[in-house]
Amino acid sequence: MTAAANAKMRAASAKKIRQFITPEGVDLELKIAGSGLRFGALLVDLILIQLALLLFWLAVLWIGVASRSDVTEAIWMLGAFLLRTFWFIGFELGSRAATPGKRLMGIRVVARDGGRLTADAVVARNLIRELEIFLPLMMLGVGVAEDAVSGWLMLAGVLWSLTLSLFLLFNRDRMRMGDLIAGTWVVMAQRVKLDADIATDAAGEAIAFTETELAVYGIFELQELERVLRGRDPRAMREVADAIRAKIGRAIAEEDDVFLLSYYRQLKARLERKLLFGKRREDKYASD
């Protein structure tokens, strides 16, 4: 990886971060959820709705056969309508502001202005969905139903409606039409478990590295090293340990995990000390 590639990666991840300042003055740095996650969440929700409808249908059928009345038909139509329209609204009004699909993907809905997510915003963003999903389907349906409509005209109609449905691909904030109208964002909100502090591990003192040996890496490399250490995959550790040894010119003398842990701990201490003095070295290409 080159310096330019590193800088590009940082710029790309910074592009997804939105300032979101709490009343206490802390920027929460929300990350906009990617389109893949959004689509995945929608798929999960649609599948769950279909499953619920199926169960509901079986229940209604059973009641219908048992009671021999056609009230069940009305219950079915009403229930299906309510489920389809209020599945999203009902879940997003909850305290986690996410449907089951969104929860699974670790994303949630927030108000763009930093305020409270209001019920009317949730209603607006979800009623627009009706249009986004069903307009392309409707266009297809009309085209199939009426032979008079030429294939090209149908294609144009579907394309036109798709530009509305796929609106979220064309803007930086990944807002679909509903988000635009309701003033909302969909952002990352997954839970992160608090992992143990590996820098306080007793094995970290085994080897002492010199200042020049520690001066070769920056924060990016430190955090990659942390990822490898937390991953505990021996093959990856061996690879990384070999790379570091080659870079600082040390012979293989210790176990990989002991070596890496000591190196991590001392590199972290060094970089954090520099950080306290206002020097943030992003990666190994930056000047020390």
Added chain:
Amino acid sequence: MIPPAAPARALDAPSFSTGRFRAEREADWVAFDLLLTRLEKKGAAALTSDELLQLPLLYRATLSSLSIARATSLDKALLDHLEALSIRGYFLVYGVRESRWNRVRRFFLYDWPAAVRSVWKETLIISLIILLGALTSYSLVSSNPEWYFNFVDEEMAGGRDPRATAEFLQSTLGHGKAAAASKGESGLHVFATYLFTHNSQVSILSFALGFAFGVPTMMLEYYQGIGLGAMMAVFSAKGLGYDFGGWLFIHGTTELFAAALSGAAGLRIGTAVVFPGARGRLQAAADAGRTAGKVMVGVILMLFTAGLLEGFGRQLITDTTLRYAIGSLMLLFWLAYYYIPRREDVT
């Protein structure tokens, strides 16, 4: 001389270290995490008053930890955890302000009528458009009945076209013996439900189309008026205008009002996008969207009422005068509910 290694060793253990920072604060983060998990699962009722008082304190402690960690720590796992915890905490601490019941109460007492009142201009415009559509097709069909087939789908009409006899038309209005015989009362609720779901979907569409500068919304509403006017012309040509009016009036006041409101909600968004005024275009659209969202919940409720009136009321009540009376009563009710001024909600 001082040995060169000594100062380096001393610097390794400064009075501030991220290890010590974490050791001191970690208990707070864990406590906050547990509290949030319980709050998410069971709601505020599950917490004791002591824990509720703890909540904002722990939240602020976590936020302050996040700020310090960002400035001093390079432990990615720690930073990620604190960030996720703060985000979760922020939306729970600032998000829940009133109970669901209070929310519903406020919606019916203040928010719904206020939202409808605020789109009165758009409502007026859409009503005029529907009226215009009705007048257009009425005059066209009256002068030349052939026009009817351009406006109304053959299947939708179900035989109610200019070629039909007066008796047949009368029977479709629920008068005469033929109607009573052919239509048992058992299918009514199915019919009502069908009408409700169908009309709701049309209204949602009419609202959702609003963002395209409101043009498709206006076209849809104009088209609704056209169908209405064409039917009217057919019935009045056979001298059934008064009866048809009653047949339509009993639920039509509610349903057409709802249709006009859904169009108005769409138009509000369309105009906000075209003429954002002093605000940014996005902000204007978001503001309009929130008002329109409230109106739309109301519209669905109105259509539910209309479905009941149409499915049950119209089939069971066949007296034209009574139909007119119920229709007018409903109209008066809606007008009073929406437009009679009241004290603003202060909470």
